[in-house]
Amino acid sequence: MAAPTEVAMAAGPAEATEAAELSRALGRLLPGLEADSKLGRRRALEALERALDTAAGPGSDPVTFQGPWAGLLLPRLLRLLADPAEGCRALAVHLGGAALAPHLDDAVRALRSTLLDPFAAVRRESCECAAALARATPDHFHMQSESLIGPLMQTISHQHWKVRVAVIEATGTVIQFGNGKSVDDILSHFAQRLFDDVTQVRQAVTSVVGGWLLSLRDRYSFFHKLIPLLLSSFSDEMPEVRQSAATLWEKVGLQWQKENEEDLKDKLDFASPPPTHYPPQESRPGLGCRELVFRNLSKVLPAICHDITDWVVGTRVKAAQLLPVLLLHAEDHITQHLEIVLRTLQRACADEEKAVVSSCTRSAELVGTFVSPEVFLKLILAMLKKVPSPSGLLVLASVIRGCPRDALRPHVNIIASELAQAHICQGSENDLYLENLLLCVQALVSVCQEDCSAASLQLLEVLVTIMAVSGATGLGDKAQKTLDTLAVVENVPSSQDLYRKHMGTLLEQLTASQGNWTLHSIELLQFIVILTQSGPAIGENLQHVIPTLRTCLQPTADPHMRLKLFSVLSTVLLRPDDTINSQGQFHGHLETVLKDILVPNLQWQAGRTAAAIRTATVSCVWALISSSVLSAKQMQEAQETLMAHVLGTLEEDSMMTRLTSCHIINTFLKTSGDAMDPDKSLKVYPELLKRLDDVSNDVRMAAASALLTWLKCVQSSEAKAYYQSNIQYLYRELLVHLDDPERVIQDAVLEVLKEGSVLFPELLVRETEAVIHKHRSAAYCEQLLQHVQATAAVTL
Template structure:
């Protein structure tokens, strides 16, 4: 006999029960008592028997016949089983409820009892930290799936029970089990679609849980949360857009492309279908356009497709307002960026009309402390500018301030996108407008970022528009307080970029300001701390010369006079740190043969700057420059054969004052530099013998003094210079001065350096040859005898190279007084460790008369 209450009153709608329904009721009634037993095993067996009965009945059972037994007999008992102590029983009950909902003719009739039962199992107590009554994760998943089934089958009939459904979802959206969260997201979206007329009253309560789920560690959960948020807001309260925007923006940085794609899809859908979308255009457009620069092609293509649809839809909706622009469409600017397709009119208008609202937030983000945020904002800016086109002009000051700040960023991606934005300014804004602002900012406080923005804007500007402004730009760049504002490589590199941009855009139009541009390039070469930057500047000089149809040397020749005149105007105040000194050095080395045409500027500057009272370090640098020039004199200072006109000035006013002895290492270094210059001059083959003879009268006494210098290099060069002086002296030298030379050379045979000793020996040979060429050699007999004695000592030197050198000197001198040399040699023969060299000398002396 059935337990009391097993047969309940049928619903009013089921007044007549078919035979099939009656049979099903009898079959189920036989199994239902097992659900009331105290035995867990008995309840489970009863539920399994019910499952088999329902599955065996299968789809053949008429839903109308099934409705009555389901509603009267099964539903209430299965709902009670959802709270059964045995987990297995609860699982089977949930499965049977789902099966029954699918088989019943009117599943919505179950909603009044089903929704409260689900809420009882899934809604946590008041304290959010406590777990829901249902402790089994898989069962919670099954119950949420059951709720989703109820939503799908109940449709709009779910509206009266919306509160219970939302309460359930608020909890399950935060469930620890990822699968429950995913299923809850899908259920929330389905609920929104099923109850569009009532859902907006409850939608806001789901936004908080969804935003907590949007950052879940499982990317599939994040995708589900994003998609659910899109649907919830679409069918709910549009004001919730403000609550989710920051979370959506954060998901654009997600490492998983599917997540970024989901954000793009949802935002694009809102722009197309959201009821209040016009109010949120300025907030949603940046999110969608940010995906234009996504690293995945699929995301970029989706964003582009959606944005075009948005633009076309808005264009159609506002056709009357855009009538003139549609009928008389303006062509794209002639200098429109290559490889970029022009957006449709609706897209351009949307950006232009909302740019003033978008820019403040964008400018803030581009200076954010988070690198990713700065990069994303910098990527978005050129996309917006491409759409805004000439509407940029009214926002130019704000954009420029933003770019100037962002171009100082350490992140390369930020700077590269800002460079692109600056190029677009040059493309769409008339140069007279942007140059007025940029040049004023640059003059006020020069900086690398301002130069970079200027260079980029110039690079993007059409040649015909920029042509009237080329000279103004070049003259401003050449101003001292701009081109010499900093010696940092970064500043100079950006300065070089400005010149390169002007030359590459304007070509021959740069001819009228090539002097100013050359001044800037010389400044870059002078201040650069790296060879690569200097090489780039030289390439820019070559490019500037090329657009004028001349060579680099001819370019220097063209501007040598004004260039040096300007550089040397301040030479009286130069120190080693003066930028003009570095520029002067660059011009000296780069000008080549053109230097020979500007000696009227070069020599007076050298004379003034190389006086002993001037900065010693500067003098050292200038002597280094001068010596290098003199080594290639025919290709530099004497290219026009005019250097001899300034020879006396170089000797008396430059070399002589710096050869005089002064105490200190710096003074010694300057004397070495001066001696090196004299050596370069005398060995350059640009001076005639007569000119060298004139020089030695002035310089010989100073050079003899430098033979005593501590610097080995100075002593060596001095010996070589004396040698050259002697070779060109003939018989013009005064005997009293001439006789004072050999003792100084003789001292050098005791030098610590063998190179100096050999050079001194070579000079002694030349000195002896000079005596042979004179008629009064008897005047030198006593000096020669002394020289023989001293040289014979070195003939026994431990160094064989010195012995060989001294032997050559004695052989050269043997023709003067051979008998005297034989006597002196025989007198010391027994004192030498080896008589070989003495014997060679005696053999030579005996052989010479025979051959003469």
């Protein structure tokens, strides 16, 4: 640095004297600028201020003034810009500004270059210099500040996070002391830094924006642009960033409230309490914060709603997270913007990104909290009527969940009735659609509790539909649990009692279209759910159930539908006392079941589907006669009606059909005893005899068992002699199977022959002795002969 005398000598004769005097004054005061004590540095600065005011007075030469200033004082003042004492820093800024002003163009030109230097350290130092220059020249800097914004924004995405932080902080100072219009140029860059992976970078954005909201000269004109940036940090992943944003925002609100006390006088004097049902996990923002958001919402909201549907995932997530923060501040003022909010939520709730959907459902809950149901239901139900969608239902469910019970109570019937309408209830079989439809019911039951009682029929219709058409088993289970919950709030023992309460109405509405049902008809699927889930309520409504089954199980009806219904009917018939005969009234419909439902479907028709239907029908017959639903008289009636048709099914390709038919015939024989007409009886055993040649051992065993029962029936018949020639034929055929390769079949046939031996023992002995030598082993024939002899001896 040049010595004071050298500076003085560099000037002309006149100026030299003034420069020398100023240099001597500076020489005395400069050491004080480096004093250890804060007070010493401050006194030195104040003395310098007085000396410089005198030197720079009217008539003074700028050259005389600038020389000592630039050469001696400026470097020290620049160092004092980092002084720990605020007063010293302020004086240093004040004194340095006047000196730097003439060199401002050069300084800015240099910084524009160094801010883009290849070396990160140079960029960081340049940022600090730019901030210091702004602070040092507050009266002149605004004229040059805009030229620094470009280089700063080019550096804001630098790969080194410390450079990014330095840029953000420098930008904060440059705009604070420069031209506020530059805020528009940096907004998108700052918004992008809120996605930065480094916490310190996001913290820097939060601090700078908060600082602008507090102290930017023309901040009022930028509130609607800066508020979203600061409030976006409320959802930052790091607690320290969230806390910093909350603290700054509270200060902003309090400051604005104080600056606008007159305007807010009534609201301050008569503060309104928090809205009822205010979210318990939230702290209500102060009046200033709420007013700031409300007054800027019309400017902020369109941009946020646009960003929620942006093609960039991160942008959508940030915008979606910001929306509930704004709504929490706006409270009932949301109503003025409800249409655009709901339209945006409906679109955003269809997003594939879970974070977007989660934030939007939270926003919808806040709509329910702060907006009257009369208002939001009118809009939401209109949207669902126009285009039913999973996202629309999710919005409705969320709004209901956020709504106070007292406010929602008068609208329960309206909501339930709309949900039960075909255009919504049957709007789609998509699992997501049904899941969100279920969420609506769950929300309504959860919020309104006992108030749902008056709408339980409509809610039951919705739940039955969900269970009927949902492809996912888990969803059906959830619907059943919701039905159980509805039963609890209705104060009835179980969901079956809900069916009992509404079964008649449900079936009347449902079965009106039965003549047009196919396998895919939603009404059919609903009917099946009712049959399988309502339990004893079926027995109370046979006047609806049986005619519907008769219509849908005619041979002319959809064959796949018939297959499904027979399966369901079999299930119901296996538990008659808990279902179809709970009231003991099934006997009144037995003839219809036998003649109009079972018989037509046992008749042979070509094709695999027809064969599958016969199999299903045989299973139904077996369920009917093996349960306890039929009395002895009714069993006899069933036998007379069905026996001939069941005998025909013994020739079916399906092993299960043949096996089940054998069991049915056996049961019929056991219950008829000797009451069967001989002519009809003689038609039974030949068909059973054929089954002894079946490919399935199970069928052969079942046929043998049925033959044994048939022989018992003949034994007790008064017309025993009428059967002799047939019995002789039977003996001969059975003796062939007594030599079967399968030992289990031999054992079964031996038991049949033993049972039949009491009819015509001499005849059996002759037939046995005639073939014994043909058998691979005479053991079974010998056992049979010994049995006949022993029986004869006992008889004698």
